[in-house]
Amino acid sequence: MSHSSVTLPMVESRVVTERAQASKPVPRLSTRVFALSQLLPIIILAVVMFYEVTAHLLIENQTHPLLFAMETIVFGIIGPAVTWATLNWVAREIRERERAEGEADALNAMMQEMHHRIKNNLQTVADLLTLEMSRNPRPEVQESLRDSITRIKSIAASHEMLSVESVGVTDITELAQRVVQTTRRSMVRPDQRITIRVTGPNVYLGSKQATAFAIVLNELVSNAIEHGFRERTNGTIEVELDWDGMDVWLRVQDDGIGLPEGFDLNTSRGLGLQIARTLVEKDLCGKLTLTRHTNGTTAWVLFRRGSGLSYK
Template identity: 40%
Template structure:
């Protein structure tokens, strides 16, 4: 449930004030973390308008324990008589423990805690868990820490620090003197690798806990999180001090073994660097081929051969533009607008006389495409720009080429246009013998499953419509 939904739910079904609703919104943010901490379902109950029913404003299941019993849905109303433990706590402000039957003859443990503001009791939090969970050694410290979070949540919390836990995360609780009073199995396993057999009783800053740490990285963006390297493992340590009135109550330490994650990150970086180098070499090879073709063109006596070789050079260079972009970034995606700009620069340098004034216009945002589609589009743009330069600006000293991009939920529409005289009367693109237009049509319709149109509108417009893969964005 979002904060807006909770706000609307409370406004419609309760008499809570705006400040009380705001308090519950802040508490709600830390509930998933709290549920993971105590391995219990947590529900938030408030009086409905008539005070003959309770409104369940949130109910969270933990990620760290299996809870087979169904949890109550947020927004559901419960008669007061059906919730005696909630009723006792909301009326007295005192904690209560008992059992709830969730299936015929099957019971869960239930503990209730009052949530206060300056005017009194606002809500009740219920902690529901399987029998036996509370018998874990040191669980009382976990539970008391979770209860202190309900009070601590009166503050504005850092959502990142209170992100949900996983079953493999180590949990350590230290008291107000920073003495460890609880450590779960995952935390013990991690510190066993560091040569510490039993964490209970150690001071958090004891040299024994850090003597094998060889590297410590503190994130400026996350001041309470550190990455530690020791021997062959890498640990992320989250430090959450719980203070009330300026005094430390408990300190929650979450330790996560991220050794394999960091290994994979390193492998991906290496792989990315190799791929970037490959793209760089492909770009260089393509430019070398283009240089050889230019050399061949200069030696040829046939104007027809020279023109064909010049067109081939432009096609090769348009593909090299894509590889140049890919060699400079880690992701295998391309900004089509940037590619079009570069292709325009390349072609205009090769095809236009020095005194020709070319104006370029771009509007409508951009299109981000995977490298294969971007390579296709680079060739398409190259051919269409070549056509414009060849046919639209004869006997003129200036001209405009533009690109307008329109996005819908299902497709991209690219309109590449010039302000020349337009298509000749009776022109039919499918009957055209132009190799460039044949390349364009084949790439768009066959390779990209798109649509290609040519039409006149104060110049020639080439409209390209290609499906949009929303999953890849």
Template identity: 35%
Template sequence: MAVNALIRGKAGGYVFAVLATLVAWALRYALDGWFPPGFPYLTFFPAVVITAYFAGLRPSILCAVLSGVAAWYFFIPPFHSLSINFSTALALVFYAFVVAVDVFFIDGMRKALRQLEEERARYAALAESRDLLYRELHHRVSNNLQVVGALLRLQGSGINDEDARHALAEAGGRIELIAKIQRELHNAVGDPAPFRTFAEVVLAGAAAAAGAQVSLVIEGGEQPLHPDQATPVTLVMLESFNNALEHGFGEGGSGRVQVSLDQSGLTHILSVRDDGAGPPDGFDPTASKSLGLRIVRAMAQQLGGKFEMSREDGWTVCRLSYAPKRD
């Protein structure tokens, strides 16, 4: 931080180059008695490298020139003169070659790092913009679905035919349900929410809307659902849950419901269990004309999975098994 503050501005890099040369000269002068003959540039090479890294190309060239002159004048015999002979010329050429290579590679590294930082900043801005657009689109889709559901309900209220009115009301309610699912599938920053998190919200809302007193237990589902499978899986869960409220517990009734999603194997298994009255003897869910069960069968088919309903140890069990998609 202190070095960056020193070289900030156009003149800062050149000041840094001069200071680096002076430090290198002072260190070389102090250690002159420790060095064997023939090492005049030993402390000046690091000065050029450090200047190239922190200050850039032009200040490092200045440091290289000043360091070469200082080493030539003070530490290459004959001392305190700039006389030149073959050995001196050879030493200067060697010095120039080494510092040129150092400056070339370090300046190239600096430019690559700067470009990398710019690319990172640009990608971060693009990612933030993408996430913002995605959340806005997600929000608008949910709102539009909710509006469509409300319009269907409104249209149904003005129809005299009881069956048509009921069908429109059910269609509107389910579209609004899909809108709610869309809202709950992602958290506040747009990341997919774990199944367990949004299942608690959606099921609690469904129980409150039905006026039922339900003891709800949710197990598993720690991972998010695949986007292509989230809506059908959630619809199966909700239809099974609503079936328990309507047929198992009755209007305003109470009972226990256990929902679990096992995501540990190659096949994911969603189970909705309730301790309500259960279906009548001989009930066949595959032949039922109920809209809810028809939706469940359609969702299971869309998932390429299997839906089953059975009575086990006093519990009605709705079970969906399907193969998860992988990104």
């Protein structure tokens, strides 16, 4: 009996451990500035007193007593006091900034850890479904489970990338590469030679948009393989991304059989495109269009990065 093995991921505190290892007992800048604020006034005071005593008292010098008193007050008392107050203020400001940075770092580490655990849990669910798939020989069940597994793995891919990004955003061109590989592994038949090219600049999206993007891309690429190349052994899928700083375009073009005659996205009853359309409209606040051309199908997704503006 050949079962796919289910790898139950161990709950790791990877990020937290890495951070703990990285921290060295180096005194903080605020502590050093504070120490300087205590030391420097005493040094200034000592130097001024040394100068006053040697220049005016020990060496024969006809300095006016008023000038002597003024020098002592200005350089010996006011000088150290101003230095102390200034350095103290600088140390306080630095401490505030360090505290804010520390909080941001802790939050960031927590978010990374959370994405890492979500990814592990999704991977476990996908592994369990794979196990289920290997026990059930009925083609329709296999197909349905395979679709669910690739959907789950696409979501896991976005969480995997977010678990290593330090600012809660991820590059969707790299995410597209990963999603496409996952989809390809589960959809392409052994007799097929399908070339999938992903091109585009680095486009960074937050976790919600990145996850929606991954699912949508999986649906579009799955359809190209499943329907576009159903009867074929060779084909090419081009996934192209572009953006102008605000609006993001995704083009998925295949040179397959093309959409069925009279296809209408609004009335199509397939689950995959319904999921894709809902996510594009709700989570990406964008628009999905599919067009049939002489040599295959092109799907366009247009959306605005991180916005609530709608393209409907």
